[in-house]
Amino acid sequence: xxxxxxxxxxxxxxxxxxxxxxxxxxxxxxxxxxxxxxxxxxxxxxxxxxxxxxxxxxxxxxxxxxxxxxxxxxxxxxxxxxxxxxxxxxxxxxxxxxxxxxxxxxxxxxxxxxxxxxxxxxxxxxxxxxxxxxxxxxxxxxxxxxxxxxxxxxxxxxxxxxxxxxxxxxxxxxxxxxxxxxxxxxxxxxxxxxxxxxxxxxxxxxxxxxxxxxxxxxxxxxxxxxxxxxxxxxxxxxxxxxxxxxxxxxxxxxxxxxxxxxxxxxxxxxxxxxxxxxxxxxxxxxxxxxxxxxxxxxxxxxxxxxxxxxxxxxxxxxxxxxxxxxxxxxxxxxxxxxxxxxxxxxxxxxxxxxxxxxxxxxxxxxxxxxxxxxxxxxxxxxxxxxxxxxxxxxxxxxxxxxxxxxxxxxxxxxxxxxxxxxxxxxxxxxxxxxxxxxxxxxxxxx
Numbered sequence: 001x002x003x004x005x006x007x008x009x010x011x012x013x014x015x016x017x018x019x020x021x022x023x024x025x026x027x028x029x030x031x032x033x034x035x036x037x038x039x040x041x042x043x044x045x046x047x048x049x050x051x052x053x054x055x056x057x058x059x060x061x062x063x064x065x066x067x068x069x070x071x072x073x074x075x076x077x078x079x080x081x082x083x084x085x086x087x088x089x090x091x092x093x094x095x096x097x098x099x100x101x102x103x104x105x106x107x108x109x110x111x112x113x114x115x116x117x118x119x120x121x122x123x124x125x126x127x128x129x130x131x132x133x134x135x136x137x138x139x140x141x142x143x144x145x146x147x148x149x150x151x152x153x154x155x156x157x158x159x160x161x162x163x164x165x166x167x168x169x170x171x172x173x174x175x176x177x178x179x180x181x182x183x184x185x186x187x188x189x190x191x192x193x194x195x196x197x198x199x200x201x202x203x204x205x206x207x208x209x210x211x212x213x214x215x216x217x218x219x220x221x222x223x224x225x226x227x228x229x230x231x232x233x234x235x236x237x238x239x240x241x242x243x244x245x246x247x248x249x250x251x252x253x254x255x256x257x258x259x260x261x262x263x264x265x266x267x268x269x270x271x272x273x274x275x276x277x278x279x280x281x282x283x284x285x286x287x288x289x290x291x292x293x294x295x296x297x298x299x300x301x302x303x304x305x306x307x308x309x310x311x312x313x314x315x316x317x318x319x320x321x322x323x324x325x326x327x328x329x330x331x332x333x334x335x336x337x338x339x340x341x342x343x344x345x346x347x348x349x350x351x352x353x354x355x356x357x358x359x360x361x362x363x364x365x366x367x368x369x370x371x372x373x374x375x376x377x378x379x380x381x382x383x384x385x386x387x388x389x390x391x392x393x394x395x396x397x398x399x400x401x402x403x404x405x406x407x408x409x410x411x412x413x414x415x416x417x418x419x420x421x422x423x424x425x426x427x428x429x430x431x432x433x434x435x436x437x438x439x440x441x442x443x444x445x446x
Contacts, residue, residue, distance in 0.1 A: 012044040014089065014167055014202055020064060020074035021227075022057075033227035034060050038074070040221065040230070042167060047193065047203040049217035051210065051256070053320045054286065057228025058206040062169050065204065066090050091165035095172040097152040099144040105131065105155050106140035109162045116163055130162035131155075133192055150181035157189065161200070168193075168200035172207060186216055190240065208320050210260075214253050215242050222259050232259055257309050257319065261340055284372070284412040287321075287328035289363075289419035295325050296334055296344065300352045305343030332366040364420035372397070372409075373417065380423075380434050387433035390425075 020038040023031040034057040042048060042065070050058040063069045065076060067086040076083040091112075099108050106127050113123030131137050134154040144152055153173060160168060170189075174182035193203055207213050213220050220234040234256060238248055298315070299306060312322045326342050329335040334348035344352065351362045367373045379396060380388050390410070397406045397413075414432070417423035425432050 013041045014044050014079065015042040015065060015083075015087070016077040017041070017061070017065060018075050018077060020061075020071045020076070022060060022064065022069065022071045022073070023227075035064070035071070036227040036229045038228070038230060042202050042204055044201045045196075046218040047190075047205070047216050048219045048221060049213035050204070050206045050221050050223060051208070051213050051260075052223030052228070052231070053225050053260075053323065054208075056223040056225035058223060059171055061223075061228070062092075062171055062204065062206050065167075066092060066169055087167075089166035090169050091160035091163050093153075093156050093160045093168065093170040093173045095175055097144070097149075097156050097176070099152060099155055099159075101144050104141050104143055105136065105147075108144070108155060109159050112159055112163055126162045126164070127158075130158040133161060134158045134188065148181075149177045150185065153177055153181075153185060157185070161192070164199045166199050166201050168203045170203065170205040173205065174212065175208070182212070186212060187241070190216060194240070208318050210253055210256050210319055211244060214238070214249060214256065215244065220256060222256065234259070254309065258340070260319070261308055261323070284409055284416070285324040285328040285331070286408055286412055287325040289415055291325045292329050292332070292334070293359075295329055295342075296348055296352050299335065299342065299344050299348070304349065305341055308337070308340045308342055311342060331370065332363070333369070334366070360419070360421045363416075364422045367416060367420050367422055372413065373422065376413070376432070377422070377434065380432065387431045390430040390432065393432055 017038055017040045020035055021033065022035040023033040025031055038061060040048075040061075050061060052058055060069060064071050065087065067076070067083050067090075076087070078087055078089060100111065103111065106124075109127035109130060110120075110123045113126055114120075118126070128137070128140070131140060134157055136151065136154050136158060139147070139151065144155070147155065153176065157173070173189075174185055177185065189203070193200060203216075205213075205216065207216075214236060217236055220236060222231045222234065223229065224231040234252075236252060238246075238252065243249055294315075295311070298311065308322065308326065309319075311317075312319045315322070317325075326335060326337055329348070330337060332347075333345055334351055335342055336345050337343075347362070347366065351359055354362060368377070376388075376393060376396060379392075380386060394406050394410055397409050414423070414425045418425070421435050423432055424435055
């Protein structure tokens with residue numbers, strides 16, 4: 001009991017995720033674990049945010065809580081009882097609006113009411129009430145094609161609210177709208193949540209935006225990837241309404257940046273990193289060659305180094321994507337990232353000051369230090385026609401990286417190889433071939 005003798009109010013747990021582990025079967029029959037040993041309670045009257053890099057299982061965890069996915073291990077407890085089907089107390093706001101284009105706004109809301117078994121009169125009343133909550137009362141008869149992106153997402157939010165869910169699930173709900181609209185929608189959702197005499201009683205949201213979760217959440221669950229697991233839970237006690245520019249807000253934002261970068265970009269000596277890349281196939285971060293060159297040129301314009309946080313802010317990119325770009329450049333040994341600093345390596349300096357043709361040669365040399373590119377080049381070189389079908393390359397990728405998204409790896413590999421003039425890919429025939437003059441005799445500089 002507290003020193004003043006007054007007991008703290010009991011915390012009511014609405015939903016409890018216990019020891020949840022989940023995996024998916026890959027095309028080659030192996031299993032990839034996407035969630036591991038997740039324990040998380042959703043308490044009444046709080047906003048929880050799931051934050052982490054791509055592939056950490058944020059959306060999978062949200063769907064487990066909704067009952068859309070039954071976990072391979074562990075269980076979900078809703079109001080003290082194991083969840084065996086769809087969670088009756090939740091509604092989801094999707095990232096992509098997910099509206100029926102042939103239905104009006106009001107019909108998009110009523111359709112979920114009918115699916116829930118509510119009579120027509122109740123469905124119409126709840127739909128109108130929800131539209132009023134999100135400021136779209138005058139757009140009931142409009143079609144989705146007549147609405148802006150922000151208005152479409154308001155319809156998506158209204159649709160979820162119309163079933164009066166106890167827990168509102170939001171899967172990156174503001175990522176498809178512009179920054180000003182997103183800021184406005186965040187504030188509106190929080191205003192709706194803070195009215196305590198109606199649902200939703202709690203919100204669980206998935207986000208990739210650190211400022212967004214600091215603005216909205218009471219607890220921020222930072223996830224690590226491969227497999228997805230809880231890295232740290234940060235309690236956010238900042239009073240509402242929250243000011244994005246306040247010192248306390250910025251301090252907490254920076255703390256979460258440090259948690260993510262400290263895990264995702266742990267210091268590794270450059271020589272050790274290069275040796276690891278040469279000994280084993282590594283998954284390729286989803287970064288384009290233009291994004292990587294852009295980062296290298298950005299650093300060169302700023303004396304060769306800059307703070308990771310500042311790079312994300314200056315370029316207007318999501319923090320996780322900046323990390324992916326930095327990791328990709330590190331993989332080709334163009335940058336190093338001691339703590340939160342990103343700085344050009346000697347190879348990066350040589351690359352940025354070279355002419356275009358020389359840049360391609362340097363890039364190609366760096367690619368061939370990676371086992372995946374060497375294996376693919378050698379496999380093509382062994383073919384009489386000096387080309388391989390896409391499906392055979394995919395099998396090779398699965399063989400080396402069985403737990404990764406092989407389609408994404410292939411697309412990234414083709415982008416990087418094209419930039420380095422290493423490989424050519426014909427979209428029509430789906431054949432991958434060596435560029436003229438590229439063969440086994442062309443070994444990278446060691």
